[in-house]
Amino acid sequence: MKNKHSITHVILTGGVGSRLWPLSRKSQPKQYLDLFDGKSLFEMTVERNRNIANQIMVVGNIDNCHLSRKVMEKSNTSYLDIVESTPRNTAAAIAFAAFASQPDDILIVTPSDHIIDEMENYEVAINEAVEKATRGFIVTFGIVPTKPEIGYGYIERKGDDVISFREKPNQVTAKDFIDKGNFLWNSGMFCFKASVFLEELKSFQPDVYEKSKIAWNSNINGTLDLQLSLEIPSISVDYAVMERSKKIKVVPSTFIWSDLGSFESVYDYLVATGHSVDKNGNMVIGTDNYTAFVGLKNTIFVYTETANLILHKDSSQDVKNIYNQLERENSNLLN
Template sequence: MINIILCGGSGTRLWPLSRIMLPKQFVRLFDGSSLFQKTVLRNAELCSHAMIVSNRDQYFLAVDQLDQINSHKNQFLLEPVGRNTAPAIALACMAVDENDLVFVTTSDHLVKNQAAYEAAVLDAKSLAEKGHLVTFGIKPTYPETGFGYIESKGHDVLSFKEKPDVNTAQAYIEQGNYYWNSGMFCFQAGVFLDELKTYAPEIYQSCLSAIPNDLSSNELNIDMQAMQEIPDDSIDYAVMEKSQKVKVVPCDMGWSDLGSFDALFDEVKSEQDNAVISVQGNPPEPICIDSTNNLMVTRDRQIALVDVDDLLIVDTSDAILISKKGSSQKVKNVVAEIKKLQPELAEVHRLAHRPWGTYEVLINTEGYKVKRIVVKPGSKLSLQKHFHRNEHWIVVSGTATVTVDNETSLVRPNESTYIKMGQLHRLENQGKIDLVMIEVQVGEYTGEDDIVRVEDVYQRL
């Protein structure tokens, strides 16, 4: 069985922790591990390998995190733009043998009961081997209005329900045969494609035109124009709600989609009623005076609370979110405003991950910007130039190979170099340890979009 991992999505309901260039599936929320890593490890013993469907911009994040858990039996299908779950799953199924069993999972869900999870997967596998399209129904624990529901009788699906209001959701729970729609599926690739061809022929044909001819590569790149011509639709609307071959496996596996900070609080709350999450740092213990039932997320700052309860406090280096518990679904409204006022805050953190390493913005003010740049061994930035800024590079550790126009030189610790506005330049780490340097940008405009790439090994031209 092949694990198809859907790795798209921007996770904006967890802003400012999750952003477009570092969505929630890659954020290290639990014991230094990401949800993506947990997904891969959870399915490693159940499946022969993984087919990871990812946005090209997030490909390097996935590769880095796979290396960290020593997971190397994976294939990537890289989409230039997203077209929802039906096309993503169809393209992945077209890249494998039609008789292969596939187990479709998202990359950003949490499962706490591994034994119940494995039992449900084996149940689904036996149904899929008989030619069924199998979905997983999660036993509801409260009247959630943000999920779709599945009405069932045993393994038979009676109906799919749209996201209900609170009273309807409560009625579903009381009836006892309604389950949350988990977004996980199991079926034979060919069976799914036949049903897609029947119920959504336009998606089927456009995916067939987009899939590469050579399927042997570990990186299957979908052409931009071909991808844009694929209709946008979910697997539920396109196939599952129409097919007569659908079965459901009801299960109770300690599942959460972590779709809000309220859901995150429920997973990490402690006996002291306050919950703390440290993200890529080691912050001091928070001071809580007569304060309970609060979630605090921070990287390295001291947090102190006095006489406050039921708050969600999310502190990143460039944004702070404060919300009442129970209101965190409204974060999507905040993101909509952020995109209008400061779009970069919705896209990238001050600590930004790139294929070659990371950069962190230390100071960003009118006329200049200061960054800490870390380049991984054997990696290099694009050959590029800027029209609105000059750059000063100071090496802190490691050795930088610097190309400016037609000249290449080595810059060692405590040495510096200067890049004039308009000069073609490249930074490279040919050593065996991280290259750490400070970059000072000076100019009238220091935005990240002031860059012209002439040559790039990561195909970002």
């Protein structure tokens, strides 16, 4: 891609994937699991934008930066490593990347744990976003929905203007969104000039801007000081900037996209790539042991060495309740 601006791919790797426990653990979050043809989601994210961006930044945390480093070394990729000493949510994470950039640099910000397919459509969307970003807009990618999904937030739009951002809906509301036809899934991917993002952050959330700047200015080789980081309010970029700025544009996109945030989406992805299910739609993940399901339909059996999970595919969103319960009990099964 030819572009007169320097383009940086910023990869956010902070999530723990609570809805994918017990596969996803604090020591090995879902973006580093080699579940996908021997590659991890993180590795696929790096490769996807390699020919689009001039440079890569990885914003990770103290617990997972060694996992990112391993992947980057394996593929011999140079990058700027930004290491958070404590998670402060996405507004601060993106601010660090913007502070580490030149004002006119275009940043393409993506999570590290998404599946994306149909790369021609993806590159069309990226080109359109970069073009809008060079004109001073903050661009979000909205995915044309294929079903009334309740696991995603939505963007209500008119053309490329955003009318509103909506939280994850219930089933009735999701169906209503799809019927209306002008709602897109909120992909959590963004594109903007570093300076434009920082101006908007400073204008709407000056506390995050100031405290992030102080923390960034004291970084040592990209690693942020714990005490200074704890002063930064923990707030998502959606609340801090996206829902308040007047400079937002959306690029409606038709590439295949999933955040693989739940076992239902993992199930759908694995079925599409040839993972076996029995005649009643039951699936085993994590073991080759012979496993029989009797009287069950659409059930997923997840095996790990220290914990197993058995769930109905439709109850995938509830796995986080188990995670939260184990967290309250301070269980080492989360590590």
